[in-house]
Amino acid sequence: MKTSRVSQLVCSISSNTATVEAYLESQGLPSPSFNVDAPRDLGIPPDANDIEDARRAALEATIELQDLLQGPTALLRPVTVEAMHTFKGCEPNETGHALAQNTKDNMFDWLEKHPDKARRFNSAVSTLVPSGRAATLLKESFDWNSIGDGTVVDVGGASGAISIMLAKDFPALNFVVQDLPKALEGTAERLPRDLIHRIKFMNHDFFTDQTVVADAYLLRAIFHNWPDAYCVKILQRLIPALKPGARIIVNDSIVPPPGTLSLLAERNVR
Known part of the structure; x- marks a missing residue:
């Protein structure tokens, strides 16, 4: 048998x-x-x-x-199956989360309205950094010294942890950390004293035009949260501030076609 x-x-x-x-x-x-x-x-x-x-x-x-x-x-869970049948587009609020929470907001707008849930969410995802987005890999995979004493805009940089790490290792660089007001609450107060003249925090929605003219724009762990059309919009909003020679540095996950990874790796990235 x-x-x-x-x-x-x-x-x-x-x-x-x-x-x-x-x-x-x-x-x-x-x-x-x-x-x-x-x-x-x-x-x-x-x-x-x-x-x-x-x-x-x-x-x-x-x-x-x-x-x-x-x-x-049972594996897909009813809300996921319902979302697949209900939504035919690729809008960020057309998800199982929207159905489960009975909301028309995308997940990030919903979290902004529910700060307790947002804190739990941020705490959880902080433990789930894929190896390709490890901070050390970002530091080693780009020639940051090539920017000299220029300015890097950390788009959607939240707490500024990445800018702080880079500022410590590349003392000539200056940084502007941009994010929504809720994400930036208390960040400046927690900044190490020796970096307060090199790292600034700025309220900014990356779906609006960029206003800071800089030498480089870092978008770390941004695109994987948004449909392709919205990723294009985020990049387009940088155009008004781009000067000749400015760099756009993307540090994010790329998901290969289904069935090309081991089952465990597949589960982790999807």
Whole structure:
């Protein structure tokens, strides 16, 4: 009799979990748990590739098994299915979130009206930075010294954390952090004293014309939140301020076609 996919997944979970557990025991590392005194991660070093492969294989098999045992309806959740049938366009307020909250606002406008929810949302997403948007990668992947003592506009820069990091590593640069008023509340007061002359905060909606003439415009983790047509609008709003030689630096996620990543990586990016 042919072995079912469910049975195959159970075997994969069992064998790969056993591999990880055996490694942890051999290295004197504790078994994973959510106890208060438990370590924050498994402690698997970067060079233990076979153990990391086993861990990921167990996770991917677990995800697929859970999906199969839930079935399509439970997996997609009713509100997602309803949104797919209700909305035929690509407007930012045509989402499952809009249906669930009974609102015509897009998610960011809705969060601005619900500050408690916004704080929880911001706290949650701060833990979900994809490796391609790691701050160190941004720092190393562009020649910031080529701007000299010029000015960088951090469009939608919120707390200014990225500008602060770059200002510390590139002491000739100056920054203007732009965002909506709610996002900028209290940011200037938290700025390190040695950077107050090099980092300024400015209220700005990136769907309105840019007014700061600068040497570079950084758009980090902006475009993945908006439909393509809105991303084009954001870029177009930079045009009035662009001078010859100005750079537009985009640091964001690009999602490859479905089925090209492993199941775990696919789940993380979508």
